[in-house]
Amino acid sequence: DAGVIQSPRHEVTEMGQEVTLRCKPISGHNSLFWYRQTMMRGLELLIYFNNNVPIDDSGMPEDRFSAKMPNASFSTLKIQPSEPRDSAVYFCASSARGGGETQYFGPGTRLLVL
Amino acid sequence: GESVGLHLPTLSVQEGDNSIINCAYSNSASDYFIWYKQESGKGPQFIIDIRSNMDKRQGQRVTVLLNKTVKHLSLQIAATQPGDSAVYFCAENPPQGSNYKLTFGKGTLLTVNP
Numbered sequence: 473d474a475g476v477i478q479s480p481r482h483e484v485t486e487m488g489q490e491v492t493l494r495c496k497p498i499s500g501h502n503s504l505f506w507y508r509q510t511m512m513r514g515l516e517l518l519i520y521f522n523n524n525v526p527i528d529d530s531g532m533p534e535d536r537f538s539a540k541m542p543n544a545s546f547s548t549l550k551i552q553p554s555e556p557r558d559s560a561v562y563f564c565a566s567s568a569r570g571g572g573e574t575q576y577f578g579p580g581t582r583l584l585v586l
Numbered sequence: 587g588e589s590v591g592l593h594l595p596t597l598s599v600q601e602g603d604n605s606i607i608n609c610a611y612s613n614s615a616s617d618y619f620i621w622y623k624q625e626s627g628k629g630p631q632f633i634i635d636i637r638s639n640m641d642k643r644q645g646q647r648v649t650v651l652l653n654k655t656v657k658h659l660s661l662q663i664a665a666t667q668p669g670d671s672a673v674y675f676c677a678e679n680p681p682q683g684s685n686y687k688l689t690f691g692k693g694t695l696l697t698v699n700p
Binding site for chain 1: 620688
């Protein structure tokens, strides 16, 4: 099992640029989560998809953030325009069913916005 | 709001000793708990989980204890090895209708001295 796959692993960009993060969940999992991790705030849930449908996006910081899941094997998190305060590690996780189940995390994308 | 917290932010042990990492949770209705290990530069990795109908669960060199009376969770690592050095997070699944959400603690940094 390849686990959750994320790309890119590292991203350095300038303020105002568009950033797109990608995730491939574990095959057969029907729930996908995007998290952001910072030293100050720890792990924060941004958005949760179940069967490719966004169920809860209450954690998305603002309109600059958007996420899509066009099919069961791919999701994107987009930041446009990016700001320095968006610098963080962004994790994608998937679980088999979503409810009270273990979430398996990807390696993360380390984003630095200058 | 209710949250998961950790008693000790850092723990330093000698190689070969047993480690105990503690976690206090405040939502007495939480029914599922997970311990994650996060090594530097990597995503959180599932270690072990436990449901609220149990008070102990053992894995390979790890044991999780759940004390619902005092709302306390602990992770015991036997014969701690240098490779166990990481940040350990506890997470709870509070049954708030949307039972997919995990509430993560701040994490405890475990350092194993050779």
